[in-house]
Amino acid sequence: MDKLSIQVVGGSLGGLTTACLLRDAGHDVTVFERSSRELEERGAGIGFLPATYRYLADRKHIDVSQISIATDHIRYLGRDGSVLHDAEHRYLFSSWNTVYRQLLEAYEDGPYVLGHELVDFAADSRGVTGYYHCGTEHRSELLVAADGIGSMVRTRLQPSSERSYGGYVAWRGMVPEAELDADLGLFLSDAITYHVFANSHILVYPIPNADGSVAPGDRLINFVWYRNYLEGGDIDDLLTDCDGVKRDLSVPPGKVASHHEAEARATAAARLPSQLADVVLAAEHLFIQTIYDIEVDQMAFGRVALLGDAAFAVRPHAAAGTAKAADDGWMLAEALRTEADLGQALATWERTQLDLGRGLLARTRDVGSRSQVSNTWHPGDPDLIFGLHRPGD
Numbered sequence: 001m002d003k004l005s006i007q008v009v010g011g012s013l014g015g016l017t018t019a020c021l022l023r024d025a026g027h028d029v030t031v032f033e034r035s036s037r038e039l040e041e042r043g044a045g046i047g048f049l050p051a052t053y054r055y056l057a058d059r060k061h062i063d064v065s066q067i068s069i070a071t072d073h074i075r076y077l078g079r080d081g082s083v084l085h086d087a088e089h090r091y092l093f094s095s096w097n098t099v100y101r102q103l104l105e106a107y108e109d110g111p112y113v114l115g116h117e118l119v120d121f122a123a124d125s126r127g128v129t130g131y132y133h134c135g136t137e138h139r140s141e142l143l144v145a146a147d148g149i150g151s152m153v154r155t156r157l158q159p160s161s162e163r164s165y166g167g168y169v170a171w172r173g174m175v176p177e178a179e180l181d182a183d184l185g186l187f188l189s190d191a192i193t194y195h196v197f198a199n200s201h202i203l204v205y206p207i208p209n210a211d212g213s214v215a216p217g218d219r220l221i222n223f224v225w226y227r228n229y230l231e232g233g234d235i236d237d238l239l240t241d242c243d244g245v246k247r248d249l250s251v252p253p254g255k256v257a258s259h260h261e262a263e264a265r266a267t268a269a270a271r272l273p274s275q276l277a278d279v280v281l282a283a284e285h286l287f288i289q290t291i292y293d294i295e296v297d298q299m300a301f302g303r304v305a306l307l308g309d310a311a312f313a314v315r316p317h318a319a320a321g322t323a324k325a326a327d328d329g330w331m332l333a334e335a336l337r338t339e340a341d342l343g344q345a346l347a348t349w350e351r352t353q354l355d356l357g358r359g360l361l362a363r364t365r366d367v368g369s370r371s372q373v374s375n376t377w378h379p380g381d382p383d384l385i386f387g388l389h390r391p392g393d
């Protein structure tokens with residue numbers, strides 16, 4: 001079909017991948033990002049599935065080994081630190097910052113407009129006008145909403161699809177491997193290491209450092225520890241930061257209330273195998289991300305498309321959130337290439353991506369519930385392998 005003018009709202013991994021693909025296909029693309037600075041604050045690790053790096057590897061010929069760390073074992077530790085289970089399995093891990101920087105570079109001089117928060121939009125049969133907080137109005141033939149879990153576009157178009165709290169949060173942190181005992185650093189840097197205990201689990205894996213270096217000695221050891229908090233006062237108190245400000249989705253490093261941070265470290269010391277407790281105790285700052293589910297029953301609305309977390313926010317247990325956002329972008333570019341008109345393209349795209357989102361959400365809900373509620377998560381269960389479409393794929 002003809003080339004389109006497209007505004008992409010949200011310049012994180014989903015929005016940027018999509019913008020690169022649509023720009024490569026000859027469309028006239030502009031990305032609008034709410035943040036006034038390039039997004040550098042999200043240093044945490046990500047399981048790095050093929051869809052997440054597909055653009056960088058296939059189109060930009062970036063050597064994935066330079067931006068990620070390969071591990072060859074899935075390992076479970078018992079409470080006494082003994083190895084309960086060790087299976088050979090290759091995963092790649094990277095960090096949000098590393099991937100973001102690479103995608104931004106790949107987008108080259110494509111328009112990426114910071115400090116632009118979409119506050120309203122109006123669509124008609126010929127296009128969409130986006131209204132931004134700073135007063136800018138931008139007209140395009142298609143608006144792609146990649147504005148994440150709190151998407152204002154989704155809230156407007158699917159008010160019934162409210163986020164639902166999963167009942168637990170991820171406590172997270174990172175430690176330079178050089179700050180750990182050398183043997184421990186080695187032990188943790190070639191594996192994803194789990195400990196599963198009552199209504200909780202922690203996983204630990206290596207990631208690039210803040211500068212993106214993946215060289216042994218430079219890397220960080222990253223942990224994600226899932227812990228239950230009741231809806232209401234329990235979670236509200238956790239999300240009230242050290243300045244007394246009630247946060248919505250997350251509490252960033254340095255802002256967690258000291259009594260909660262002290263409790264988490266004390267619990268780590270009391271309940272985790274010493275190797276993993278050492279990591280939690282050595283992290284300079286802990287931070288918190290709340291686990292929410294979002295589900296929509298429509299992703300295409302005339303000339304507006306919702307993708308990534310704006311459409312389906314899935315639990316992190318398949319390490320597939322950024323992969324799903326990227327796949328939404330690949331499939332959108334493909335549908336625009338092959339279909340005769342925009343309506344047909346969005347309808348074709350929506351069919352496959354709704355299926356993907358629903359399937360992944362159901363699978364990750366199940367995995368989460370087995371760990372956090374029913375305690376039926378067993379080492380070696382193939383259903384627990386990361387993957388976008390299914391475990392391992």
Ligand SMILES: Cc1cc2nc3c(=O)[nH]c(=O)nc-3n(C[C@H](O)[C@H](O)[C@H](O)COP(=O)(O)OP(=O)(O)OC[C@H]3O[C@@H](n4cnc5c(N)ncnc54)[C@H](O)[C@@H]3O)c2cc1C
Nearest residue numbers: 010012014034046047117118147148308309316319321322
């Ligand atoms: C604990 C945890 C662990 C995870 N682990 C993994 C993992 O291992 N692997 C993995 O692939 N994924 C993982 N994820 C999921 C992953 O982080 C998300 O799925 C992914 O970031 C979604 O990307 P996105 O681009 O759709 O949205 P986001 O990254 O949320 O980006 C949305 C962007 O839109 C901008 N924005 C918002 N509103 C507006 C507006 N009105 N106007 C303009 N801009 C706006 C925001 O500033 C932001 O930059 C994890 C998530 C959590 C919580």
